[in-house]
Amino acid sequence: MVNTILFVAGVFMALGILLALFRFIKGPDITDRTIAFDVMTIASITVIALIAHFAGRIIYLDVALVYGLLSFLSVVAIGRYIERGL
Amino acid sequence: MIKKGLLLILLVGFVAVISGLLINFTGSNELNPLASYYAEKGPTEVGAANLVTAVVITYRGFDTLGEVTILFIAAAIVGFFLKTMNADTNRPLRLRKTSEILETASTLLVPTIFMLGAYIFVNGHLTPGGGFQGGAVIATGVMMIILARPASQFNHKLISVLESISGIGFVVMGVLGLVLASGFLNNAFLPLGKLGSLLSAGAIPIIYVFIGIKVGSELTSILDSLKENQNEI
Amino acid sequence: MSILLAIFLGLVILVLAITAIYHKNTKVAIIATGTVGLFASVxxxxxxxxxxxxxxxxxxxxxxxxxxxxxxxxxxxxxD
Amino acid sequence: MNIRNVANLFVLLFLIWLLLTGTFELTSLLLGLVLAGALALIFGKNSSVFGKLRFTPKMLAYSLIYLFVLSWEIVKSNIDVALRVINPKLPINPGIVKIKTRLKSPMGRMILANSITLTPGTLTIDMKDDELYIHWIDVKTLDAEKASQEILGKFEKLLEVIYG
Amino acid sequence: MEIREIIGASVTLVGSIFIFLGGLGIVRMPDLFNRIQAGTKASTLGTILSLIGLGIINPAWIWKLLVIVFFVLITNPVSSNVISRAAHFRGTKMTDKTVADLLVESENKTREE
Amino acid sequence: MAQYLTLEFIAMLTGFILIIIGLWGMITQKNLIKLVIGFSLFDTGLNIVIVSMAYVKNSTAPIIDKAVDVSQAASKIADPVPQALVLTSIVIGLGVTALMLAYVLRMYREKKSLDINSYTDLRW
Known part of the structure; x- marks a missing residue:
């Protein structure tokens, strides 16, 4: 029962990532793509937590922490590059 | 045109070789003898709960030494290349100021990021991570400082001193392993402790602290040499 | 279950990799490469x-x- | 050197260490104390961002209330924006408006800006002195006073108490 | 505890629906700022809800999940702020429905200085 | 067909296709930065292939904690050796990428061009 609900949740997350991927490929400007990148990585953090649940290992959550941190920093670097502040 | 055709043939040959490999690949159902030796003997011989750490630091410690050396050489060459470049123009650069939000957020985030980096390399023998990842996270913290305050300067002497001390420390730990225990980078000259506690696995936490500081300072020096030159263009 | 997720991740990685190679804008190509790395990590x-x-x-x-x-x-x- | 600043940073870092390790093993606690102390000394010495915070019962109670208000606002406006997204006509009426804030402490201002951004429908774009430029998905008024009342009326009073 | 697990899974499901809506918003909205409004915010809430739901299922994980939630809450608004500021400075086109833009004047002033 | 529908096979296939895409990019693209990007993709693909070889069916991470006991470790974990090697490889990949980008920057300063066809000095 629980696993079925979580499976459906995973499908929704995958659909969200796919929609963001569509915007990434289509997006007319680099800023749109950066936002799509942001959404994809935020959704991926949840996917990582879900994998950790199915594997039953708490240690996998460390990866989600570092993942979120580094994606944040990439976005900030891209933003500073766009506004000529790097 | 001929060149393109030749390249295409090369690529097709590559694909053929790969597909041959792929068709016969079935995956494995059990560990091979070497890996099962590590899995069975690793926890008692090395005392590290994270077997990847046991392999990286102890069983294949020489590889890690070489890797650190390669990273050091790469950082040195990047610095050398960018520093000897003659400046094109001497126009002062006008950077746009950061927003206040990013600046305040960075004062909150930078200590937290450093704490996270320290957690990752101190707990390298218990949880995923270790010197390399922790060092990278620490370099990220430095990166955050640069991004939030582009005008800030680094203490180059501090970076190079940290790098040398941690490099020497790493080699000294290795030699101590050779003298006091059975081989180079053998960690068993300190008590192995209870599996799964912070003070276990002999010298591995100490070695990982050295590697973490070394990798962090090397990556910082790469980023720094990329930034440094910016004001000269 | 995990196989489905692997197929999904593989497809996303490949689409992003092709974007990285063929997109005319270098910045977009770089972001796509970074995203390939992040999904590879999953x-x-x-x-x-x-x-x-x-x-x-x-x-x-x-x-x-x-x-x-x-x-x-x-x-x-x-x-400039 | 600002003692209060260093102490606040130390508490924050040690709390994060505890949450990360999740154990109360003695060596781990000692190491966390040493690391948090060293980092707080290095980073807290020259800044005064954390200095304004005083842990009084009143401040803790207001922080709790703030957390509840913020989460309620986030959920409410998320549903509002979600309904706009699903609606085939896409009823949006966006614009960038200017509002004014009375907050002075940097931490309070950052939390205010982040709260505005976290609430869908409003997004902080820039912050200059006491003026905030907000992208609003459904502009109701262009007047600075009324817009301030509309957007940050709930947050500002609480934050003023918390960060003084 | 079967009921607790089902409650946690339902919270995760609600979170994943918000992530999906974020993806939908990022596709449907007409310009960058509205995309940030609909995309990043909804997915942030979705992530937080999903992590809390997983924490309800596995109570031992709640501490580490709280750290992740803390990081997401601090970093996410900052990154969307940085991007929107850069985009506005660069002169990204806004949709025709836009009512007002009061930032342009003050930004032009700083540019002239 | 069913024998190919396993996690490690799919990952390995992804890795190999990524290698081919990276190689193709390195061969066909004229932009120097695109060459470095191709190298980066090649690197990632290679790492995926090696890690997928390390995977043992239904195994979990080679880290011993409450979820995996010492006594049953050998029957439950994935192969730690390739993972350790890949860890090394990723770090060296970053070093090589940084080095290549420094070369690109240097070359750009000399000729003000990122097109590979304008570097004809050593052509034969």
Missing amino acids: LYLLLAAPDVALTEASIGSGLSTIIFFYVLNKIRQSN
Whole structure:
């Protein structure tokens, strides 16, 4: 029962990532793509937590922490590059 | 045109070789003898709960030494290349100021990021991570400082001193392993402790602290040499 | 279940890789490369390698994207 | 050197260490104390961002209330924006408006800006002195006073008490 | 505890629906700022809800999940702020429905200085 | 067909296709930065292939904690050796990428061009 609900949740997350991927490929400007990148990585953090649940290992959550941190920093670097502040 | 055709043939040959490999690949159902030796003997011989750490630091410690050396050489060459470049123009650069939000957020985030980096390399023998990842996270913290305050300067002497001390420390730990225990980078000259506690696995936490500081300072020096030159263009 | 996720991740990675090679805008190509790294890190986690996933997320994807953007920035600065 | 600043940073870092390790093993606690102390000394010495915070019962109670208000606002406006997204006509009426804030402490201002951004429908774009430029998905008024009342009326009073 | 697990899974499901809506918003909205409004915010809430739901299922994980939630809450608004500021400075086109833009004047002033 | 529908096979296939895409990009693209991007993709693909070889069916991460006991470790974990090697490889990949980008920057300063066809000095 629980696993079925979580499976459906995973499908929704995958659909969200796919929609963001569509915007990434289509997006007319680099800023749109950066936002799509942001959404994809935020959704991926949840996917990582879900994998950790199915594997039953708490240690996998460390990866989600570092993942979120580094994606944040990439976005900030891209933003500073766009506004000529790097 | 001929060149393109030749390249295409090369690529097709590559694909053929790969597909041959792929068709016969079935995956494995059990560990091979070497890996099962590590899995069975690793926890008692090395005392590290994270077997990847046991392999990286102890069983294949020489590889890690070489890797650190390669990273050091790469950082040195990047610095050398960018520093000897003659400046094109001497126009002062006008950077746009950061927003206040990013600046305040960075004062909150930078200590937290450093704490996270320290957690990752101190707990390298218990949880995923270790010197390399922790060092990278620490370099990220430095990166955050640069991004939030582009005008800030680094203490180059501090970076190079940290790098040398941690490099020497790493080699000294290795030699101590050779003298006091059975081989180079053998960690068993300190008590192995209870599996799964912070003070276990002999010298591995100490070695990982050295590697973490070394990798962090090397990556910082790469980023720094990329930034440094910016004001000269 | 995990197979479906692996197929999904593989497809996303390949689409992003083709974008990275064929897109005319270099900045977009760089972001796509970084995203390939991040999704590869989820794939590593699925393959029971959290150490490698951590390394890929922090070093292979994060820092290298930032270094790419620094270099692009310098190229742009020496242009104008 | 600002003692209060260093102490606040130390508490924050040690709390994060505890949450990360999740154990109360003695060596781990000692190491966390040493690390948090060193980092707080290095980073807290030259800044005064954390200095304004005083842990009084009143401040803790207001922080709790703030957390509840913020989460309620986030959920409410998320549903509002979600309904706009699903609606085939896409009923949006966006614009960038200017509002004014009375807050002075940097931490309070950052939390205010982040709260505005976290609430869908409003997004902080820039912050200059006491003026905030907000992208609003459904502009109701262009007047600075009324817009301030509309957007940050709930947050500002609480934050003023918390960060003084 | 079967009921607790089902409650946690339902919270995760609600979170994943918000992530999906974020993806939908990022595709449907007409310009960058509205995309940030609909995309990043909804997915942030979705992530937080999903992590809390997983924490309800596995109570031992709640501490580490709280750290992740803390990081997401601090970093996410900052990154969307940085991007929107850069986009506005660069002169990204806004949709025709836009009512007002009061930032342009003050930004032009700083540019002239 | 069913024998190919396993996690490790799919990952390995992804890795190999990524290698081919990276190689193709390195061969066909004229932009120097695109060459470095191709190298980066090649690197990632290679790492995925090696990690997928390390995977043992239904295994979990080679880290011993409450979820995996010492006594049953050998029957439950994935192969730690390739993972350790990949860890090394990723770090070295970053070093090589940084080095290549420094070369690109240097070359750009000399000729003000990122097109590979304008570097004809050593052509034969």
